[in-house]
Amino acid sequence: MESEQQKFHGQGRREFVKQTSLIAGGLLAMPILSKANFFSGSSDVIKVALIGCGGRGTGAATQALSTKENVQLVAMADAFADRLNDSYNNIKEAMEERKQINRINVPESNKFVGFEGYKQAIALADVVILTTPPGFRPIHFEEAVRQGKHVFMEKPVATDPAGIKKVLDAAAIAKQKKLNVVVGLQRRYQNSYRELYKRAQDGIIGDxxxxxxxxxxxxxxxxxxxxxxxxxxxxxxxxxxxxxxxxxxxxxxxxxxxxxxxxxxxxxxxxxxxxxxxxxxxxxxxxxxxxxxxxxxxxxxxxxxxxxxxxxxxxxxxxxxxxxxTKGRIYCDRAQIVDHKGKVLYQFDKKNENNPYQTEHDELFAAIAKGQFKFSDAQRSAExxxxxxxxxxxxxxxxxxxxxxxxNSGLNLQPQRYAFDAPPPVMPDASGNYAYAKPGITKYFT
Missing domain, CATH: 3.30.360.10 (Dihydrodipicolinate Reductase; domain 2)
Incomplete structure (x- = not known):
């Protein structure tokens, strides 16, 4: 399902991470962030569930399993059995090549097909990877936070303002629970962009x-x-x-x-x-x-x-x-900063570039393994x-x-129910064509 930037100069996508607190009597029981009780079991294995098994989810799960930490894929969920099985086989092949096949432990009983399987998969994991089409992201993120799991989720985090509100509310609870949340806006994890940003903050291009x-x-x-x-x-x-x-x-x-x-x-x-x-x-x-x-x-x-x-x-x-x-400009793709006469003020050495899709997971899982609360990407990603x-x-x-x-509009594009026999929010006409917006005619707010 890799509709997006299918490569980072020839590379793939991403992953995410982990669990903690409970809701008791409507009050948040805040987790103690020590390694001894940071995970759900007695071992130090970080258990991962993949929700959304398209190309993007497959890449994310593979990257999560490729970190240095003791990570194991234990559950998978998708609306379609064929996508789940293809994803499982592709992840398995990738981990066999890395001689890390022991990082996959997904019995048939932990493969969930349909619209509701995500809840069961989330329950089995410490860290949840959310890589379904983004319309589902708000309800999946909300459930992961409710169950006290760390999260890696792909961008975007919603498709409508009502979904944004839901994500913002869940993001606030995730902070209270000290759940790490990383979102796949990978440029923030890319070395060249980080260096350009530092220099912009230092005033190299002025205002x-x-x-x-x-x-x-x-x-x-x-x-x-x-x-x-x-x-x-x-x-x-x-x-x-x-x-x-x-x-x-x-x-x-x-x-x-x-x-x-x-x-x-x-x-x-x-x-x-x-x-x-x-x-x-x-x-x-x-x-x-x-x-x-x-x-x-x-x-x-x-x-x-x-x-x-x-x-x-x-x-x-x-x-x-x-x-x-006021003093110059930043060209992000070439990782270069120049003044207004064209003089190069800074050039990032591309030999120091990283794969930001992998770095997202490396940094996330390292924090979780150490019992650290370091990542809270959900609010800014919703914005x-x-x-x-x-x-x-x-x-x-x-x-x-x-x-x-x-x-504040409450605009909601989602169907009334998620089921294969349910009507989607937009339906084709008798000729099979779908209505689309027309500027100057389509209205949202008065």
Whole structure:
């Protein structure tokens, strides 16, 4: 299910981690963070459950099992048996190559298929990896926190404002319980970005004047409809093209670049306005999402972040960020800082680059093994996700969308129930086409 950046200069994705406290009488019983009682059993094995067994989850589980810590995969859950079995076999093959097959201990009784299996899988683990389509992230994260587990979850963390609220509430409880939470916005775990950020904080480019961010690439996968599919299964198999599951590619992919802008700026935008549409991806097999977005994000101090993302076949690709300051600018992809005359002020040595997808797991599991509470990514990741969501709402409606209005709107894209015989929130017409937003006509808030 790797719809996203399937490589980091040729590499894969990520993972996550662990358990502690209980809810007793409605009060949080705070955990004691010593190694002796940090895990659920008497051994020092960190037990991992994988929730969401597509390509992304497979990569994340493999990376979690590749850390230096004593990690073991003990449970898996997915809506589809075929995906779960393929994932299990791929993880097994990867660990056999590493001569670490003992890190997989998933009996058939610990493989859960369907919409509700995640609850049982979470109960068996210390650390939960959440890598389903992002529409499910809020309820899965909420359950993991309720059960007192550490979490690695992929970005984005929701597809609508109601989901963002749910994640923010669970994030606050996770902090109270001292549960480590890492989110797969991996640039924050990448050596070059960390070094660029340090120098920006030291004032090398002065005050930030503007930010430019891009995720422009070619077309993505489509899975053909089969006669036996219900509409729910078809949309689940093609989750990328439906907003209740994916959030559109501005949310699912471009969130990485938007996160860099927010990170360097040190805040989130107060509004978004822009334009977008379906110029070349117009078929019934590509659901309801746009193929291009351009958004002007405005921060409270007036600084603008210009954001563009698109999926156009045979058009130039660009995935990058540029931060412009009073004294110079940062080119993130080349890991370079220059002044306004072009003089190089700093150049990161690419020989010192890391695989940030692996680093996410290395740092997370090391903290858990030591009984440390170090990672609390959920709140800022929810805020970055909402930044991407207001961009989508702006391009879909053609209106300027205010951050606070969207956050408090209660807008919810999710179905009334999760079941293969249930109707999804959006249904095709008699010709098999899906309705999609039309700027200037589609309205969200008055």
């Amino acid at each position: 930030i004047l503007s930010v430019q961010v891009w995720w422009n690439q070619g077309a993505l996968w489509v899975k053909p409809r089969k006669p036996e599919y219900t509409e729910m299964e078809y949309q689940m198999r093609n989750w990328y093209y439906f907003n209740w599951l994916c959030g559109d590619h501005i949310v699912e992919q471009h969130i990485h670049n938007i996160d860099v802008g927010n990170w360097f700026k040190g805040t989130t935008p107060v509004s978004a306005g822009g334009m977008g549409g379906r110029a070349v991806r117009t078929g019934k097999d590509t659901g309801e999402i746009f193929d291009h977005h351009y958004v002007e994000y405005r921060y409270a101090d007036g600084v603008v972040m210009n954001s563009q993302c698109r999926h156009w076949k045979d058009a130039p690709s660009k995935v990058d960020e540029e931060i412009v300051g 970055t996700t909402l930044s991407a969501i207001i961009g989508r709402l702006a391009t879909y409606s053609g209106q300027v969308i205010n951050w606070d209005t969207a956050l």
